[in-house]
Amino acid sequence: MNKWMDDRTGREFDPSDDEGMATTEYALVTVAAAAFAGVLIALVRSDEVRELLAGILRSAFG
Template identity: 50%
Template sequence: MHHNRFRRAVTTIQDEFWRVATDDAGMSTAEYAIGTIAAAAFGAILYTVVSGDNVISALTGIITKALNTSVG
């Protein structure tokens, strides 16, 4: 009995999540454009940080240390 109630609750939460996630009523083209620009800017910043020399050398150091560590 508790299993069915739990399953109904999960289904209700999933249905509500998808309704909210896919509901775009009232959103304008300007809001979509701003969201797209913000996502592109965040991607550019993230790419710059990750591809920087400091990050690459830090990751290389971590991997080298992990490969040279003996287990025993």
């Protein structure tokens, strides 16, 4: 076994122990999704993208 002693707590530390990883992964995915949403909002608010979307809607319904 590859267990190390944690100098701060004096407890054994097992680097292969992945307890808490799911929570960390969920947090990282949530932050990435929020950042992606921010980029999409910035793009949709730009005049070029707004005109492109309006043109697509006009041609679809016109």
